[in-house]
Amino acid sequence: MSQQPITMYTTSWCPDCMIAKKALAAKGIPFTEVNIEHDENAAERVMQINGGKRSVPTLVYGDVAHSLSGFRPQKLDAFLAAAGL
Numbered sequence: 001m002s003q004q005p006i007t008m009y010t011t012s013w014c015p016d017c018m019i020a021k022k023a024l025a026a027k028g029i030p031f032t033e034v035n036i037e038h039d040e041n042a043a044e045r046v047m048q049i050n051g052g053k054r055s056v057p058t059l060v061y062g063d064v065a066h067s068l069s070g071f072r073p074q075k076l077d078a079f080l081a082a083a084g085l
Contacts, residue, residue: 006029006085008034009035009046020076059076
């Protein structure tokens with residue numbers, strides 16, 4: 001895996017974010033969390049990725065970006081496969 005971790009855009013109240021963080025931790029995959037409630041640029045980035053929606057969690061790795069809103073393990077696995085992780 002590259003030295004750069006996944007960036008996970010979250011909010012403090014999002015249950016899907018909490019589940020996604022636990023799932024990445026269980027897989028031993030590092031990530032950097034960015035709370036879009038505290039970073040307007042991050043909120044704008046999330047909306048750009050998700051067609052104007054503040055959909056969290058949104059994961060970014062290089063050129064690969066996916067929303068995991070409505071979290072399911074299959075969504076995380078698809079993101080990791082697309083990112084080559």
